[in-house]
Amino acid sequence: MARRSDHAPEELKRLALDAARAIAAEEGLRGITVRRVAERIGYAPGTIYNLFANLDDLIVHLNGMTLDALADALRAAADAPVETRAAQLVDAYFDFVERWPMLWSLLFEHRLPEGVDLPDWYRPKLAALIALVAEALAPLMPDLASDERRATTATMWAGLHGISTLAVSSKLALVVEAEPRRLGHLLVARMLGG
Amino acid sequence: MARRSDHAPEELKRLALDAARAIAAEEGLRGITVRRVAERIGYAPGTIYNLFANLDDLIVHLNGMTLDALADALRAAADAPVETRAAQLVDAYFDFVERWPMLWSLLFEHRLPEGVDLPDWYRPKLAALIALVAEALAPLMPDLASDERRATTATMWAGLHGISTLAVSSKLALVVEAEPRRLGHLLVARMLGG
DNA sequence: TATCAAATTGAACAACGTTCAATTAAAGCG
DNA sequence: CGCTTTAATTGAACGTTGTTCAATTTGATA
Incomplete structure (x- = not known):
């Protein structure tokens, strides 16, 4: 599957950051993982690496x-x-x-x-x-x-x-x-x- | 292999902590792993858990x-x-x-x-x-x-x-x-x- | 409609913390 | 000295991690 384009890249970045913030606010640094952020926004882990270097x-x-x-x-x-x-x-x-x-x-x-x-x-x-x-x-x-x-x-x-x-x-x-x-x-x- | 008793338990704890300190001093928190500490003192990873809870x-x-x-x-x-x-x-x-x-x-x-x-x-x-x-x-x-x-x-x-x-x-x-x-x-x- | 380009995937890899049954050496005992 | 007990040590195994990348699929272009 590919090219869903449910969201523009900048929008997607925002979504990922919001998800990460929600996790961080609850559990701190230890709770932030690539897989969990990806799961929260409904994408695969690999997608995170399209948005951020790591x-x-x-x-x-x-x-x-x-x-x-x-x-x-x-x-x-x-x-x-x-x-x-x-x-x-x-x-x-x-x-x-x-x-x-x-x-x-x-x-x-x-x-x-x-x-x-x-x-x-x-x-x-x-x-x-x-x-x-x-x-x-x-x-x-x-x-x-x-x-x-x-x-x-x-x-x-x-x-x-x-x-x-x-x-x-x-x-x-x-x-x-x-x-x-x-x-x-x-x-x-x-x-x-x- | 077991019961080497090369070192008394307290001595072994010291060795592990010294190893961890050496790693930390060079690379910080990210460098400290159970496996690396164990390797440095010539023991298996599991041994660390005899000395510390985690x-x-x-x-x-x-x-x-x-x-x-x-x-x-x-x-x-x-x-x-x-x-x-x-x-x-x-x-x-x-x-x-x-x-x-x-x-x-x-x-x-x-x-x-x-x-x-x-x-x-x-x-x-x-x-x-x-x-x-x-x-x-x-x-x-x-x-x-x-x-x-x-x-x-x-x-x-x-x-x-x-x-x-x-x-x-x-x-x-x-x-x-x-x-x-x-x-x-x-x-x-x-x-x-x- | 065919082609292209880009976004997305998910399997794969190495490394991680942690657990635990199995193993082995030392200590205790007769 | 041999036998049993005890405790230290192992290393394989499990689930999870960050990261990579070939394969795939979709939207746009011509």
């Missing part, structure tokens, strides 16, 4: 979608009044992580095989995310050189990331009883000079 | 060793003079991550299947690590309630973790040109109130 490629694309979704989730908070903006960004970040813990985990849990690095289109997505936050927080760091502003933003971003990673893998609770969100607010408050 | 169990044990090694690496810095202690802890942390990037990654990259959680002996290892840092830094946070001290320590720890994770997976460099270590120092300085 399973890693599919997962990287899924992570790209998640990055976009995270950017969307942060955008509203980035426009909040300056006084509450930082806190709202932190809350928006943790809201996202708590709503999609598995998808968010996948963002960092998945690693390409040695020697393979992230595709070129991935970098701008990440950069856009950071730029969003950097611009939103710039007014809150008026006395810093742009170099230091970037470093501060990156540190906060990495810090939130660390808190969330440990929380999601339930390693934070082993060590402290505080809510991840509270640590996030603490971090940002101190970083912005409190 | 591959996940073996990896958790390997991670336990890494936690111990990290604690050792931090201990010297924890005894440094109070003035430079925080900075030395940060340096010791990044020294460790840079020396064993793959082993350090494995600590967080590996996740148990859903429903399985970390064994009981794992928690004290993590707790010991945090306690080490918390006690070392306590003199630097004299004006904080013990509750806030714990939160601050956990935040710094998670922050360093986040910076390192992103650095090791080369996602930090996509976003900022600064050295991870520099961000670490920035984080700790601000968290300790400067």
